[in-house]
Amino acid sequence: MNKREFILPVEICPICGAKGTFQVFGRIDDIPYFGETMETLATCSSCNFKHSDVTHLGEHEGTRYDFLIKSEEDMKVRVIRSSTGTIKIPGLGVTISPGPGSQGYITNIEGVLNRVKDVLTSLIESAPAARRKLAEKKLRKIEEITQGRARAKIILMDPFGHSAIIDSRSKKRKLTRKEIEALTSLS
Ligand SMILES: [Zn+2]
CATH class of the missing domain: 2.20.25 (N-terminal domain of TfIIb)
Known part of the structure; x- marks a missing residue:
């Protein structure tokens, strides 16, 4: 390399x-x-x-990657998340959107899940009971995904094409104009 x-x-x-x-x-x-x-x-x-x-x-064209996490082995799949990339895990109701001060990083699926875990864990410490229950449920689901006992879809969208899920099984396509509009109106 x-x-x-x-x-x-x-x-x-x-x-x-x-x-x-x-x-x-x-x-x-x-x-x-x-x-x-x-x-x-x-x-x-x-x-x-x-x-x-x-x-x-x-590349500077908007791209979307879809990947289905199926096994423990998939924790090692490389993820490049630029500061302009949005990560969605619909099964967990999680969206990591670029905001002001958003950082870019190279990690893997496990690294992404760990970041979600950290957010949920700090939420549990401060949230009211109802939200705490939901966060705890999501944490258990993450455990299952990490151990390959549950599947989850992960989506990575970047209007500038700076982000990617690097695996031959990840599905890559151009973002539609509608998707780009939705992503840019959020921030
Ligand atoms: Zn200074």
């Missing part, structure tokens, strides 16, 4: 205005069946600002 790394020094931090403390670290990676991807991590040692993202250097 062909990896290239670079560091981009920025003279003044755009957040706190400190000099010589802000830098952007970048890595370009050629991912099989997807293409060149650039991961960036911007940090400032003065104000502790941190932002990560991932973008696709090839």
Whole structure:
């Protein structure tokens, strides 16, 4: 695999205005069946600002990936979620939408489920009883999916084509105009 790394020094931090403390670290990676991807991590040692993202250097057309999680083995399927990507798991009633400060990351199905778990767990600590029950039910379902005892569909949509589910069994297609409108009106 062909990896290239670079560091981009920025003279003044755009957040706190400190000099010589802000830098952007970048890595370009050629991912099989997807293409060149650039991961960036911007940090400032003065104000502790941190932002990560991932973008696709090839395609810029809106894409949708559908994948059916069926087994424990599927936990390893690679997921590239850019800051512009929306993840939906309809069976869990979960949508991860891009918002302000949205981060991009390269992970796998298990990583996505862990992020959902973290959100649900913190919800359980603060939510009223009825919502807590629902969150607990969803957590049990995630356990079943993780162990391959339940199936779940995962959808990843990105109006800029920066996100992907990398597996030969994932179904990829162009986003329809309606889908793009729905995604862009949300944010
Ligand atoms: Zn700063």
